[in-house]
Structure formats: structure tokens, C-alpha cells
Amino acid sequence: MCGGAAALAFAVSGAAEAYTLITCNGNNIRWSGTSATMRASDIGFPSGSSWRSALGNSISLVNQNPSAFDYGIVYGDTSVGFNNGQNEIWWSNGFGAPAIANWWMNCNTGRFTEVDIRFDNTVAYTTSNSKSVLWPYGGGSRPFRTTAIHELGHGVGLSHTANTYSVMGQDWDHIHANGSTARAYFGEDASSGAVALYGGNPGNVQDLGVSQWRRTGASGEYSTHDRTRIRTSGGGWVSSSTVNGEPRYNVNKGQQYLVEFSYENNGESYQTTEVGYFISTNDYISTGDRRIGGRNGMGLGRNTVFTFQAPVTIPADLVSGQTYWLGVIIDEDSTLSEVTETNNRTYISIRVN
Ligand SMILES: [Ca+2]
Ligand SMILES: [Ca+2]
Ligand SMILES: [Ca+2]
Ligand SMILES: [Ca+2]
Ligand SMILES: [Zn+2]
Known part of the structure; x- marks a missing residue:
């Protein structure tokens, strides 16, 4: 989807960056x-x-x-x-x-x-x-x-x-x-x-974000993307099914999993931030949801996107057979003033076995 009055050439960028310039x-x-x-x-x-x-x-x-x-x-x-x-x-x-x-x-x-x-x-x-x-x-x-x-x-x-x-x-x-x-x-x-x-x-201009999408590879000049995932502590990917066009992962109560999200710094400066993980009964994540864990001191430079799998334990008292949403909130303690806060929360759908 790219034209140009001249043929494109590609600059070699620094190791920490992925963008290319015309x-x-x-x-x-x-x-x-x-x-x-x-x-x-x-x-x-x-x-x-x-x-x-x-x-x-x-x-x-x-x-x-x-x-x-x-x-x-x-x-x-x-x-x-x-x-x-x-x-x-x-x-x-x-x-x-x-x-x-x-x-x-x-x-x-x-x-x-x-x-x-x-x-x-x-x-x-x-x-x-x-x-x-x-x-x-x-x-x-x-x-x-x-x-x-x-x-x-x-x-x-x-x-x-x-x-x-x-x-x-x-x-x-x-x-x-x-x-x-x-x-x-x-x-x-x-x-x-x-x-x-x-x-x-x-x-x-500061902005942190967290996304349910990640890079999977490349098709020619373009990065390809897919949803972030859940795997077991042992490393295997957890099975999922597609519900309303989105993946839903089958998880066990009381078990620890590694939950993947893409953490982004879209702003001017390096940030150290707090991240919280939540269980929600719908796909809208807010601080009112049930907090099940978090990470302090996640350092995010502005370079390539940090797609990361964090350990999270599914509460033992969730209801079997029910769908929940495993939520994430970045800048959870609201210490950073950002150009937008709407990108600070997202989710992965889960079904409890
Ligand atoms: Ca004109
Ligand atoms: Ca013109
Ligand atoms: Ca904020
Ligand atoms: Ca933000
Ligand atoms: Zn293009």
C-alpha cells in the first residue's frame, strides 16, 4: 500500500528500532x-x-x-x-x-x-x-x-x-x-x-498502552499480527476456541499461566510503570474488576513493542463452565499523565474448565 514518485529504498535502522524511513x-x-x-x-x-x-x-x-x-x-x-x-x-x-x-x-x-x-x-x-x-x-x-x-x-x-x-x-x-x-x-x-x-x-507528550495484538512474522515489507495468547507454566500453548470472532482460552481454576500482552510506550520518554491483572465478567476492563496480580517497575523505552508473558494465577473460586475476561491495566496507579488513557486497558477471553 505504498507508492512513491521514486522506487523505495530502505534505510538500515538502529538495532533497537524496527521502523524504516523513506x-x-x-x-x-x-x-x-x-x-x-x-x-x-x-x-x-x-x-x-x-x-x-x-x-x-x-x-x-x-x-x-x-x-x-x-x-x-x-x-x-x-x-x-x-x-x-x-x-x-x-x-x-x-x-x-x-x-x-x-x-x-x-x-x-x-x-x-x-x-x-x-x-x-x-x-x-x-x-x-x-x-x-x-x-x-x-x-x-x-x-x-x-x-x-x-x-x-x-x-x-x-x-x-x-x-x-x-x-x-x-x-x-x-x-x-x-x-x-x-x-x-x-x-x-x-x-x-x-x-x-x-x-x-x-x-x-507521554502515552503508555497495552494491546491484545502482537507481531507473528512478516509478509514482504509488512509485519503480520495476531492476538496475544496464554500458555502454561510448562510452556505449552493453551487450547482456545473462537467465540464471537475472538479467541477464548480454556483454563483451570487455581492454576498459574503465562498471559501474553503487548506493552507499548508511544510517548516521548522512557517510563517505569505498574501493571495490574484482573478478572472481569465482561470484556470491558476497569479498575473496578477483581485484581489477581500485578507487576511493579516494568521499564518501557520507545523502540520496538514489548510483547511479554506474565505469570498469573486463575482464582480457585471462579465458576466452571463460565466465560471470564482476563484483563490488564498499564499505569495502574495513574502516576503518568498521558495524551490518551483509553488504550491502557485490554483483555483476553477465558473459559474456566
Ligand atoms: Ca485541490
Ligand atoms: Ca495533489
Ligand atoms: Ca495515566
Ligand atoms: Ca495511554
Ligand atoms: Zn504502505
């Missing part, structure tokens, strides 16, 4: 300043439409990144085209990808001159944040925001990521859920790339 003649490509304004087609993103609001929301989600870079957005553009001096976003088809970014640049100065983004209007995109309709949760639609954030990531200067869980990999399953809502986000890897290009934000 390069030309050995220069990283970025905007000369710390902002760029995108112009949305009035046809595809008309006033009052869910597409306009979802695009605006995607811009805002990218702008939560901890670098100095921010997008502006202008609506109502009535004339769009390539290499016309305007950065534009519109719907089209026949370009062989669900969405594509094309860019023009000065290879000698390492600066973008224009970025255009197109979405394929034959793809079953949705602007909904309801898990039930989204591909990653068994639904029939591709989340518009994850793809928009991926393409906007190209417009920041990022190429594809294959080596860690990233929206610059396979975007539609780089997503955060708690309860019935799933939210797209820029994420740790893309944030690291943005800071490498533009430096840190003059403000104090």
Missing part, C-alpha cells in the same frame, strides 16, 4: 518544517459524513505522536490531482491496493514536496469503531482509520515495518480494544520513526 539518494525524506496540511476531497469526504469525521479522527490520532510533527486538515477540496502542489486525499480505484500514498520529493534536500493519498472505493471500509463489524474481530469490514493512519504514516516519512508490531506493517489488525470498541492508533514503532525524523514534541 529515503532517496541516501537522504531520509521528510517535510522541511514540522507540519503538512492535507486537503480532503469534497466528493469523498463531504460535510456531515462519517468519512469526514473518521478522516479527521485519523489525523488527530496521528497527531498524538510524540514528535514535533503535526498534520493540518482542510476539507471541501473540489479539484484533486497528482503533482499539483497540494497534498490531497480522495477515493478512486484500479491502483492494485486498498489504499496508496504517492509522493514527490527533492532527493538532494531530502524533503517532500507533495503527498497524495487515495483509498479504493471498492474495498469494504467502515468508519465504525464497533468490534463486531471489523475484520480483526470477525466482522465484514476493514477499519478505515487503521488504513488512513498507515497512509498518513507514509506522509510523515515512514516506510513499512516488518520487524515489530506496527501500523506501518499490516494495518487492519494494529488496533486496540476494550469492551465493544476498537480504536486505531499510531503506535510505538511509528512514533519512534516520527521522532527520528522531526525530533521530540516541545510539549510533554
Whole structure:
């Protein structure tokens, strides 16, 4: 889902990072300043439409990144085209990808001159944040925001990521859920790339998150993702079944398991944080749920995503045959002021044997 006015080349990044940057003649490509304004087609993103609001929301989600870079957005553009001096976003088809970014640049100065983004209007995109309709949760639609954030990531200067869980990999399953809502986000890897290009934000932009998704491998330039898992202390993966489009793990009362989540630092600074584990009777995790364990002093730099299996014991007094949700909360003690707190809680479904 990536274009370019020139063939892509890939920079070798530091050992701790996975992002790749768009390069030309050995220069990283970025905007000369710390902002760029995108112009949305009035046809595809008309006033009052869910597409306009979802695009605006995607811009805002990218702008939560901890670098100095921010997008502006202008609506109502009535004339769009390539290499016309305007950065534009519109719907089209026949370009062989669900969405594509094309860019023009000065290879000698390492600066973008224009970025255009197109979405394929034959793809079953949705602007909904309801898990039930989204591909990653068994639904029939591709989340518009994850793809928009991926393409906007190209417009920041990022190429594809294959080596860690990233929206610059396979975007539609780089997503955060708690309860019935799933939210797209820029994420740790893309944030690291943005800071490498533009430096840190003059403000104090901090954000921790925890996700029920992880990297599984790579397909070409793209990291592939799947849900996080549960295994026994002995190392074997616990059996699961798919319920309402999500995995549900079969666990024994009173037994210790290793529960996997992806812990993310999407902010400017290294953080040491507290993490709590909970049992919930629904898929919405909150501090009101039953706490069954925790970890103090988890250190999280902003580099690659930390997918980690923590020991947790299933309480002996849970009801056999019942479904519960094993929850996790990062920054459990709320010591960190963050640009968003909605990504601090997520879950894995379990059924007690
Ligand atoms: Ca225009
Ligand atoms: Ca244009
Ligand atoms: Ca917080
Ligand atoms: Ca957060
Ligand atoms: Zn792409």
C-alpha cells in the first residue's frame, strides 16, 4: 500500500528500532518544517459524513505522536490531482491496493514536496469503531482509520515495518480494544520513526498502552499480527476456541499461566510503570474488576513493542463452565499523565474448565 514518485529504498535502522524511513539518494525524506496540511476531497469526504469525521479522527490520532510533527486538515477540496502542489486525499480505484500514498520529493534536500493519498472505493471500509463489524474481530469490514493512519504514516516519512508490531506493517489488525470498541492508533514503532525524523514534541507528550495484538512474522515489507495468547507454566500453548470472532482460552481454576500482552510506550520518554491483572465478567476492563496480580517497575523505552508473558494465577473460586475476561491495566496507579488513557486497558477471553 505504498507508492512513491521514486522506487523505495530502505534505510538500515538502529538495532533497537524496527521502523524504516523513506529515503532517496541516501537522504531520509521528510517535510522541511514540522507540519503538512492535507486537503480532503469534497466528493469523498463531504460535510456531515462519517468519512469526514473518521478522516479527521485519523489525523488527530496521528497527531498524538510524540514528535514535533503535526498534520493540518482542510476539507471541501473540489479539484484533486497528482503533482499539483497540494497534498490531497480522495477515493478512486484500479491502483492494485486498498489504499496508496504517492509522493514527490527533492532527493538532494531530502524533503517532500507533495503527498497524495487515495483509498479504493471498492474495498469494504467502515468508519465504525464497533468490534463486531471489523475484520480483526470477525466482522465484514476493514477499519478505515487503521488504513488512513498507515497512509498518513507514509506522509510523515515512514516506510513499512516488518520487524515489530506496527501500523506501518499490516494495518487492519494494529488496533486496540476494550469492551465493544476498537480504536486505531499510531503506535510505538511509528512514533519512534516520527521522532527520528522531526525530533521530540516541545510539549510533554507521554502515552503508555497495552494491546491484545502482537507481531507473528512478516509478509514482504509488512509485519503480520495476531492476538496475544496464554500458555502454561510448562510452556505449552493453551487450547482456545473462537467465540464471537475472538479467541477464548480454556483454563483451570487455581492454576498459574503465562498471559501474553503487548506493552507499548508511544510517548516521548522512557517510563517505569505498574501493571495490574484482573478478572472481569465482561470484556470491558476497569479498575473496578477483581485484581489477581500485578507487576511493579516494568521499564518501557520507545523502540520496538514489548510483547511479554506474565505469570498469573486463575482464582480457585471462579465458576466452571463460565466465560471470564482476563484483563490488564498499564499505569495502574495513574502516576503518568498521558495524551490518551483509553488504550491502557485490554483483555483476553477465558473459559474456566
Ligand atoms: Ca485541490
Ligand atoms: Ca495533489
Ligand atoms: Ca495515566
Ligand atoms: Ca495511554
Ligand atoms: Zn504502505
